[in-house]
Amino acid sequence: MERKIRVVLAKPGLDGHDRGLKVVATAMRDAGFEVIYLGLRQTPAMIAEAAIQEDADAIGLSILSGAHMTLFPRTRQLLAEKGAEHILLFGGGIIPKEDMGDLAKAGVGRLFGPGTPTAEIIAYLKQAVPGRRKEAPVV
Amino acid sequence: MSLLEKFFAGDVQALSSLITEVESRSDGCQAIVAAIYPRTGRACKLGITGPPGAGKSSLVDRFAGELAAESRRVGIIAVDPTSPFSGGAFLGDRVRMRSLAGNENVYIRSMASRGAQGGLSVATFDACLVLDAFGKDWIIMETVGVGQIELDVAQHADTVVVALSPESGDSIQASKAGLMEIGDVFVVNKADREGATNLVTQLNMTLEVRRKNEPWSYPVLATVATTGQGVAELGQAVRRHREFLGRHDRLAVRRKTQLKSQLRKILEDRIRATVSRRFHSDPDWDKLADRVYLKQETPYGAADRILAAWRS
Numbered sequence: 169m170e171r172k173i174r175v176v177l178a179k180p181g182l183d184g185h186d187r188g189l190k191v192v193a194t195a196m197r198d199a200g201f202e203v204i205y206l207g208l209r210q211t212p213a214m215i216a217e218a219a220i221q222e223d224a225d226a227i228g229l230s231i232l233s234g235a236h237m238t239l240f241p242r243t244r245q246l247l248a249e250k251g252a253e254h255i256l257l258f259g260g261g262i263i264p265k266e267d268m269g270d271l272a273k274a275g276v277g278r279l280f281g282p283g284t285p286t287a288e289i290i291a292y293l294k295q296a297v298p299g300r301r302k303e304a305p306v307v
Numbered sequence: 308m309s310l311l312e313k314f315f316a317g318d319v320q321a322l323s324s325l326i327t328e329v330e331s332r333s334d335g336c337q338a339i340v341a342a343i344y345p346r347t348g349r350a351c352k353l354g355i356t357g358p359p360g361a362g363k364s365s366l367v368d369r370f371a372g373e374l375a376a377e378s379r380r381v382g383i384i385a386v387d388p389t390s391p392f393s394g395g396a397f398l399g400d401r402v403r404m405r406s407l408a409g410n411e412n413v414y415i416r417s418m419a420s421r422g423a424q425g426g427l428s429v430a431t432f433d434a435c436l437v438l439d440a441f442g443k444d445w446i447i448m449e450t451v452g453v454g455q456i457e458l459d460v461a462q463h464a465d466t467v468v469v470a471l472s473p474e475s476g477d478s479i480q481a482s483k484a485g486l487m488e489i490g491d492v493f494v495v496n497k498a499d500r501e502g503a504t505n506l507v508t509q510l511n512m513t514l515e516v517r518r519k520n521e522p523w524s525y526p527v528l529a530t531v532a533t534t535g536q537g538v539a540e541l542g543q544a545v546r547r548h549r550e551f552l553g554r555h556d557r558l559a560v561r562r563k564t565q566l567k568s569q570l571r572k573i574l575e576d577r578i579r580a581t582v583s584r585r586f587h588s589d590p591d592w593d594k595l596a597d598r599v600y601l602k603q604e605t606p607y608g609a610a611d612r613i614l615a616a617w618r619s
Contacts, residue, residue: 306335
């Protein structure tokens with residue numbers, strides 16, 4: 169059995185609009201990914217913990233609340249603290265262009281705005297995920 | 308450090324990586340099981356199954372929370388179906404297990420059924436071994452009870468809880484799904500809804516025969532997972548079953564049955580893999596197909612020849 173791309177999807181913080189994220193989740197399932205859907209009102213700590221337990225390749229956060237400059241770096245930081253730098257952090261939502269540069273510098277992957285075709289997100293993950301994992305030998 | 312060294316040092320990421328290895332049936336799978344096997348057998352394995360929407364994840368959320376509060380270390384394997392069309396999966400059990408987030412006594416792993424015939428079952432069994440060797444006191448396997456694979460997985464458990472709700476149909480539906488035969492403890496969840504009392508009565512009637520013939524009571528409990536109502540009683544019933552197994556060596560008998568069926572599945576997987584490989588690469592099979600086409604042989608005769616060649 170081949171290894172599947174596993175993606176944790178979550179909405180951190182307090183905004184309750186999860187329609188977009190569910191569309192993305194469905195598109196990923198249809199692309200053959202395994203999506204671990206966490207849902208609403210997640211904290212960065214909950215998300216990082218879930219991603220490690222699930223051995224996820226990537227975490228996608230949907231943020232429409234304006235809290236992206238806090239939530240993305242905090243999640244990235246928690247992953248680093250837990251030694252899980254290999255997990256790709258990307259996202260989507262309402263994120264101004266000028267913030268995108270800063271987030272990229274903070275180690276956040278691509279951020280997709282409203283109206284992005286889901287195929288673009290899938291293509292990005294298929295290209296960005298392989299090779300990130302630094303796997304220790306089993307034995 | 309190797310993954311196994313990290314695993315034995317208690318590294319959660321190594322635990323996650325090893326589960327991925329056994330789940331994807333990687334080359335390292337057999338070595339992993341060999342390394343951890345001596346440290347397994349201690350954990351209590353609980354299976355929970357039932358139709359979609361019965362409230363299994365919510366019940367697991369409550370029950371695991373209770374165990375964790377008693378300082379028990381809990382590992383949860385939550386299985387959701389793989390899409391037969393894309394091979395992908397939408398794994399949503401964590402949504403209902405919110406209260407367990409951040410609980411250091413609880414580890415949750417979502418697994419997709421991956422549509423493999425015996426594969427999931429074998430992989431889940433191995434994932435249980437990994438959690439067991441990591442030192443989990445309880446392993447809870449949650450599956451959607453709608454197919455043979457799910458029933459198989461439930462049978463890896465020492466104790467099987469079947470969760471139903473008034474919406475999931477009557478006891479006839481549960482019988483058709485094979486659920487009445489595999490449960491040790493039965494739960495009617497969403498018991499605050501109409502029809503719950505009726506379903507409890509039906510289940511009790513259906514279970515009467517089993518109760519008469521076997522020394523276990525097959526309790527039927529009413530719960531409301533969202534409020535926690537009845538969850539303590541469910542916990543007690545599960546523990547009572549555990550004690551029941553502990554008496555008269557029943558646990559050993561059950562474990563041996565689990566291992567024997569695991570052995571069978573491993574063999575089936577291997578034979579299936581061999582057949583599939585030969586199908587694509589063995590020129591003799593093409594020749595046999597030619598013979599069958601020319602009516603020099605029946606399809607059964609050709610299969611007999613292949614089997615005879617394997618035996619020698």
